[in-house]
Amino acid sequence: MSRKKIRGIAFLIVMLLNVCVAFLFAQGPRLEELVDSSYTIIVGTVEKKESVKSKSPRTMVDITTSVVLSVEEYLKRDMRIQEITISYSGGEWEGERLxxxxxxxxxxxxRCLVFLSKDKRKRNVYLVTGGVNGKYAIENGWVINTSRIFYGVDKIPLDQLIAKIKECIR
Known part of the structure; x- marks a missing residue:
């Protein structure tokens, strides 16, 4: 085989490996990783939402949003509280959007399923583990999976996902 053909094949292999690695990173963390790195996992409904603008010039993000979810079910670490406050960067405040x-x-x-971590700066406030990969809308018994983190599909039945989460906890 000529050197030109070998170089061409080697180039194709390198390109395919790059595509595979990029695909894996685009998929986000695996379910097991989300479960392990979350303090608690809940199913709940968004009851309140409030955005505020920071007055401190030291903060990089100047709009933060807090939401309160009424907890329907704890999938990991039952904290026996009916409402959980979640904070995240961004939102809309007086017509300004971030x-x-x-x-x-x-x-x-x-209604959503959320993987949560403790906010070390605020007591009794939680952060979404994995950002966009840690929160999923629930519609008609289906978990909407826009990031395709769960087995490469767009949606998965809620009861099936709950069973898989509980398997990861054991």
Missing amino acids: NVETEARFVLGE
């Missing part, structure tokens, strides 16, 4: 692509977004009245 979109942070890596942060999960919540809609009033939305």
Whole structure:
């Protein structure tokens, strides 16, 4: 085989490996990683949503949003509280909007499954583990999976995902 053909084949192999690595990173963390790195995992409904603008010039993000979810079910670490406050960067305040692509977004009245970590700066406030990869809307018994983190599909039945999460906890 000529050197030209070998170089061509080697180039194709390198390109395919790059595509595979990029695909893996685009998929986000695996379910097991999300479960392990989350303090708690809940199913709940967004009851309140409030954005505020920071007055401190030292903060990089000047709009933050807090949402309160009424907890329907704890999938990991039952904390026996009915409402959980989640904080994230971005939101809308007095007509000014700040979109942070890596942060999960919540809609009033939305039912969702959320992987949560403790906020080390604020007591009794939680952060979404993995940003956009840690929050999923639930519609008609289906978990909407826009990041395709769960087995490369667009949506998965809620009861099936709950069973897989509980398997990861054991």
